[in-house]
Amino acid sequence: xxxxxxxxxxxxxxxxxxxxxxSALLMPLPxxxxxxxxxxxxxxxxxxxxxxxxxxxxxxxxxSCDETAVAIVRGEAxxxxxxxxxxxxxxxxxxxEHGGVVPELASRNHSLHLRGLVEMALRDAGxxxxxxxxxxxxxxxxxxxxxxxxxxxxxxxxxxxxxxxxGINHLEGHLLSPFLAETSVPPHVALxxxxxxxxxxxxxxxxxxxxxxxxxxxxxxxxFDKVGKMLGLPYPGGPEIEKTAGGGNxxxxxFPRSMLHDPHLDFSFSGLKTAxxxxxxxxxxxxxxxxxxxxxxxxxxxxxxxxxxxAARESGxxxxxxxxxxxxxxxxxxxxxxxxxxxxxxxxxxSPDFCTDNAAMIAFAALLRHLAGECSPLGEDIHPNLPLV
Ligand code: ADP
Ligand code: MG
Numbered sequence: 247x248x249x250x251x252x253x254x255x256x257x258x259x260x261x262x263x264x265x266x267x268x269s270a271l272l273m274p275l276p277x278x279x280x281x282x283x284x285x286x287x288x289x290x291x292x293x294x295x296x297x298x299x300x301x302x303x304x305x306x307x308x309x310s311c312d313e314t315a316v317a318i319v320r321g322e323a324x325x326x327x328x329x330x331x332x333x334x335x336x337x338x339x340x341x342x343e344h345g346g347v348v349p350e351l352a353s354r355n356h357s358l359h360l361r362g363l364v365e366m367a368l369r370d371a372g373x374x375x376x377x378x379x380x381x382x383x384x385x386x387x388x389x390x391x392x393x394x395x396x397x398x399x400x401x402x403x404x405x406x407x408x409x410x411x412x413g414i415n416h417l418e419g420h421l422l423s424p425f426l427a428e429t430s431v432p433p434h435v436a437l438x439x440x441x442x443x444x445x446x447x448x449x450x451x452x453x454x455x456x457x458x459x460x461x462x463x464x465x466x467x468x469x470f471d472k473v474g475k476m477l478g479l480p481y482p483g484g485p486e487i488e489k490t491a492g493g494g495n496x497x498x499x500x501f502p503r504s505m506l507h508d509p510h511l512d513f514s515f516s517g518l519k520t521a522x523x524x525x526x527x528x529x530x531x532x533x534x535x536x537x538x539x540x541x542x543x544x545x546x547x548x549x550x551x552x553x554x555x556x557a558a559r560e561s562g563x564x565x566x567x568x569x570x571x572x573x574x575x576x577x578x579x580x581x582x583x584x585x586x587x588x589x590x591x592x593x594x595x596x597s598p599d600f601c602t603d604n605a606a607m608i609a610f611a612a613l614l615r616h617l618a619g620e621c622s623p624l625g626e627d628i629h630p631n632l633p634l635v
Contacts, residue, residue: 302379302616303330305367305403306609309356309396310388310416311441312337312347316363317605318371318378321613326429330371332599332606335359342481346471353391360399376407380621382612385413386632387442393628401624410621412612417443417634419607422452423596424567426610432565434594435558439550439578440570440602441467441482444513445634446554448561452614457635458557459511466546467572469515473522473542477535487539488575494540499525501545506552511560513553518545546572547581555585568595571602 301322308315314335321327337355341347368375383400386393397413404411420438425431431452438445444461464472467484474483479490501521504514522542526533558566568582573595586593600607615621 299379299617302613303373303377304380304382304609304613304616305364305375305378305400306382306414306605306612307360307364307396307400308384308416308419308603308605308608309360309392310384310386311392311603312341312352313603314356314359314363314396315603315605315608316360316367317609318367318373319606319609319613321610321617323617324429327426327610327613329426329606329609330373331367332604333363333367333370334604335363338482345475345481347389349389349391352389353395356392356395360395364399364403375403378403378407378409380404380410380412380612380616381407382412382414382608382616384416384419384608385622385626386415386629388416388628388630390628390630393630397626397628405624410616411624411626412615412620413622413626414608414611414615415632415634416603416608417445418455418611420569420596421447421449421455421567421634422611422614423569423600423607424594426600426606427597428594431614433563434565434567435554435561435563436567436569437550437554437557437573438570439466439568439572441465441471441484441572443570444515444550446511446557447635448557448563449567452611452618455635458561459513459553461513461515462505463514463516464519466513466515466550467570469519469546470543470572472519473539476519476523476526477538479535482571484572484575487543488577490536491540491543491577492536494534494536494538496540496544498534498537499541501525501541503545503549503552506549511553511557513549515546515549518542518549543575543577547575547578550578551581551585554582555589555591558591559589564590565592565594568593569601569607570596574598574601 303320305318317332318330319327381400381404383397385397401411434449436447436449444466446459448456470484471482474486479486502517504517
């Protein structure tokens with residue numbers, strides 16, 4: 247368990263026993279004998295990572311939602327991390343006909359594809375499983391049944407290979423992804439914009455995060471997806487709206503920029519979503535989908551850029567980092583580039599390959615922790631609502 251430092255609350259890696267809905271579904275507590283055996287296991291595998299290795303080969307699994315992903319990275323303290331393999335099996339096509347993610351379908355497909363992806367990653371990376379120094383998996387936040395598949399598989403491999411296991415917060419993966427190609431993670435202000443999260447953080451360094459603001463209702467990606475559905479576009483709505491917006495007028499509709507000028511750094515996108523719905527209803531379908539998409543996208547961009555630049559000014563950080571699926575949006579990237587060029591901030595964005603869910607970002611977060619001598623107990627549970635700070 248880590249404490250607090252630099253005014254920021256730090257991530258806890260101690261096993262947390264949660265009395266939430268999940269616990270009712272879990273098996274009864276282990277007997278005393280089983281429990282004793284578990285303690286011996288965690289002592290056995292807590293050992294290797296306590297040596298603060300200088301170089302390491304990490305295999306990580308990401309299965310928090312509808313992407314099954316496996317990556318292998320090689321890293322060394324102070325050097326650029328090498329992504330040797332990054333395999334992703336996207337289930338988007340599978341869930342598209344349902345208009346959103348169906349949890350049971352997602353977990354079944356994770357278990358069907360995981361083994362093949364691990365084998366493919368090892369082959370592409372040109373390494374044997376016994377050369378891997380540590381195994382990692384996303385342990386939260388996400389869909390419980392999906393998280394369980396990846397974390398159980400990673401623990402199983404760690405057990406068999408007698409190597410450490412690291413449970414990684416999915417949001418920490420996104421947060422650090424812009425620095426995958428860098429030699430260090432400098433102090434900065436971070437905006438994570440994904441399907442499930444819109445989070446502004448002050449980052450002192452790896453593991454030292456302070457929340458500055460977050461969404462009070464829908465995440466930015468969720469708003470893109472819901473508006474996409476209203477406009478009759480395929481799931482997920484984000485990339486479809488971006489395509490449609492290309493031919494539209496971003497000033498055609500004056501949609502609300504909720505909370506943009508409020509003194510806090512929180513976000514709200516549900517009013518904007520409702521404004522699009524009312525516009526559609528009022529026009530009785532006689533609207534330009536391109537104009538609606540462009541105007542909606544412009545409102546989201548102005549809110550995200552405005553709040554993030556203010557966060558950077560207020561916290562005195564020179565670097566702004568952008569991550570998560572929505573950060574793939576080219577209009578959003580250009581708006582950030584223009585704003586940063588004007589204000590003198592440096593913009594660091596995650597590579598397009600590592601914006602939506604992937605395992606390379608999880609492996610990178612795990613690598614930094616492994617090189618710092620950390621590991622998680624094999625008894626660590628998944629945490630569907632795991633906060634980052
Ligand atoms: P999560 O981790 O919450 O599952 P991801 O980081 O995988 O989310 O990102 C998925 C989200 O990104 C979806 O909401 C999707 O609509 C959005 N997205 C992907 N590409 C774009 C784009 N070009 N423009 C806007 N949103 C996008
Ligand atoms: Mg994600």
